[in-house]
Amino acid sequence: MNTMVLRAAALAAGALLAVAGPAAAHVSLEKAEAVPGAYMAVFNVGHGCDGKPTTRLTVLVPAAFKSVRPMPKAGWTLDIKKSGSTVQEVSWTGSLEDAHFDQFVLRGQIAPEAAGKAVPMPVIQECGSERLAWDEVAAPGQDPHALKAPAPVLRVAGVQAPDAVKAGDLTVSATWARATPGGAKVGGGYVTIRNTGTVEDRLIGGTLAKAGKLEIHDMAVKDGVMTMRPLAEGVAIAPGETVVLGPGGKHLMFMELKEGLKDGETVAGTLVFQKAGTVAVQFRVTGIGAREAPGAMPAGHKH
Amino acid sequence: MSFVRKILWGLAAIAVAGFTLLLLFRGPLAPPTTLSSIGGPFRLTTQDGRVLSDADMKGRPFAVFFGYTFCPDVCPTTLWQLSEDLKALGKDGDRLGILFVTVDPERDTAEQLKTYLSAFDPRITGLTGERAAIDQAVRAYRVFYKKNAPPDGPVTFDHTAVVMLMDAGGRFVGTLDPEESREVQLKKLKNLLARGP
Numbered sequence: 001m002n003t004m005v006l007r008a009a010a011l012a013a014g015a016l017l018a019v020a021g022p023a024a025a026h027v028s029l030e031k032a033e034a035v036p037g038a039y040m041a042v043f044n045v046g047h048g049c050d051g052k053p054t055t056r057l058t059v060l061v062p063a064a065f066k067s068v069r070p071m072p073k074a075g076w077t078l079d080i081k082k083s084g085s086t087v088q089e090v091s092w093t094g095s096l097e098d099a100h101f102d103q104f105v106l107r108g109q110i111a112p113e114a115a116g117k118a119v120p121m122p123v124i125q126e127c128g129s130e131r132l133a134w135d136e137v138a139a140p141g142q143d144p145h146a147l148k149a150p151a152p153v154l155r156v157a158g159v160q161a162p163d164a165v166k167a168g169d170l171t172v173s174a175t176w177a178r179a180t181p182g183g184a185k186v187g188g189g190y191v192t193i194r195n196t197g198t199v200e201d202r203l204i205g206g207t208l209a210k211a212g213k214l215e216i217h218d219m220a221v222k223d224g225v226m227t228m229r230p231l232a233e234g235v236a237i238a239p240g241e242t243v244v245l246g247p248g249g250k251h252l253m254f255m256e257l258k259e260g261l262k263d264g265e266t267v268a269g270t271l272v273f274q275k276a277g278t279v280a281v282q283f284r285v286t287g288i289g290a291r292e293a294p295g296a297m298p299a300g301h302k303h
Numbered sequence: 304m305s306f307v308r309k310i311l312w313g314l315a316a317i318a319v320a321g322f323t324l325l326l327l328f329r330g331p332l333a334p335p336t337t338l339s340s341i342g343g344p345f346r347l348t349t350q351d352g353r354v355l356s357d358a359d360m361k362g363r364p365f366a367v368f369f370g371y372t373f374c375p376d377v378c379p380t381t382l383w384q385l386s387e388d389l390k391a392l393g394k395d396g397d398r399l400g401i402l403f404v405t406v407d408p409e410r411d412t413a414e415q416l417k418t419y420l421s422a423f424d425p426r427i428t429g430l431t432g433e434r435a436a437i438d439q440a441v442r443a444y445r446v447f448y449k450k451n452a453p454p455d456g457p458v459t460f461d462h463t464a465v466v467m468l469m470d471a472g473g474r475f476v477g478t479l480d481p482e483e484s485r486e487v488q489l490k491k492l493k494n495l496l497a498r499g500p
Contacts, residue, residue: 178375178379180379180422181372181379181382181418181419181420181421181422181423182418182419182421182422183372183415183418183419184372184373184375184379184419185372185373186373186374186375186457187375188375188376215456217375219376219377221377221464221481224463224464224465224478225447225461225462225463225464226370226374226376226377226461226462226463226464227461228374228376228459228461229451230453230456247376247380248376248377251375251376253375254375255457287383288379288380288382288383288422289379289380289383289384289387
């Protein structure tokens with residue numbers, strides 16, 4: 001029962017992420033996932049209001065988006081509404097045909113306290129006298145798809161939080177990956193799994209949003225020779241044990257990468273267990289040469 | 304009993320005499336073959352499409368290792384570490400050659416190597432070529448590789464992951480171990496640069 005609830009929660013989290021992607025007919029964010037720190041909000045405007053051209057676009061800047069600087073656009077007038085030095089609203093006034101597409105850009109800083117939260121960024125679209133407010137936010141438990149005019153939502157990943165996910169008797173934590181060099185078709189992913197139950201479970205597969213395929217591999221260096229083999233049976237997690245998939249040993253192998261993994265980003269994925277089922281996870285991407293999960297302070301120093 | 308003993312002593316004497324003669328005629332025992340036989344001729348293509356051979360490395364100390372870009376762990380890690388080492392060496396690093404030879408030339412074209420290596424120090428040279436040319440380098444450096452092509456999985460390679468250090472005279476002087484500390488690696492590279500030709 002408990003497992004079911006958690007799995008449902010994991011699925012719901014996944015669904016929420018899916019919605020963060022651009023919906024064709026709405027004002028959306030080009031990049032709807034970020035970590036605290038520098039962020040460039042690119043708003044996609046794909047259509048006017050019922051066929052009429054867009055004449056004004058206003059972003060209601062959320063409190064968590066600080067030190068905001070708008071990017072001017074040729075042919076558009078900028079208006080900035082401030083309270084003290086804090087930018088509260090940014091408007092572009094101009095004209096955009098209904099059949100055309102355009103982007104409006106703000107640059108700023110995502111506050112650290114937004115980590116792990118969803119930050120709505122409401123937008124008001126005006127077409128002459130007509131006004132469309134993209135400001136609806138799904139209530140807890142509400143399907144965001146049901147909203148008529150949803151606000152673009154930025155999902156901010158936790159940085160310090162040890163992103164542990166519970167699935168039945170398993171605790172999945174420290175899901176991370178290394179950034180990949182250009183042109184790399186593969187990458188390595190790592191995770192720590194703890195089994196607090198009384199029966200063995202088994203990690204048998206998974207997915208990564210940026211990869212065509214995910215396999216579980218074992219790597220070893222013996223007498224200076226590196227070998228790598230797929231683990232067809234997956235990885236057993238015995239009751240009471242903690243299994244660490246890490247560099248230089250058992251790891252998740254991301255294959256057919258559609259684009260490179262970049263240092264600092266977070267990529268959604270899943271891990272599939274024989275008993276606990278599918279668990280939604282977030283892989284935090286760190287530097288190419290990292291030996292440990294981001295946030296885990298290495299004993300030595302870091303260059 | 305004593306007769307047998309005499310024969311054995313006789314045989315021993317003959318063996319010693321024979322061995323002495325052998326030494327006299329052949330000179331001292333040949334040095335261990337492992338060190339002097341690492342390194343040798345190769346002729347490969349860089350990520351920029353240039354031909355690079357062992358002759359081009361004459362008079363220049365270098366580090367060489369074998370790998371492939373379809374390798375998620377040890378190859379990028381080694382390249383990253385060598386990039387960090389080069390950064391730490393600064394201008395001195397310009398004198399050091401770093402060669403990354405692919406054992407997967409079918410997938411690792413010069414173009415693929417160029418894209419891949421753009422993430423690392425530009426002083427690192429990627430090398431590819433025809434399979435026969437790769438095998439020549441593999442033999443020269445006494446490394447090992449084996450292609451694995453499972454029916455339902457991706458092609459991977461087992462390969463020697465050791466970084467070999469060669470001095471300006473083309474002599475093998477040691478290796479870098481991925482497990483040793485950064486400081487030790489850097490010291491080894493500095494020693495290599497300090498050696499005369």
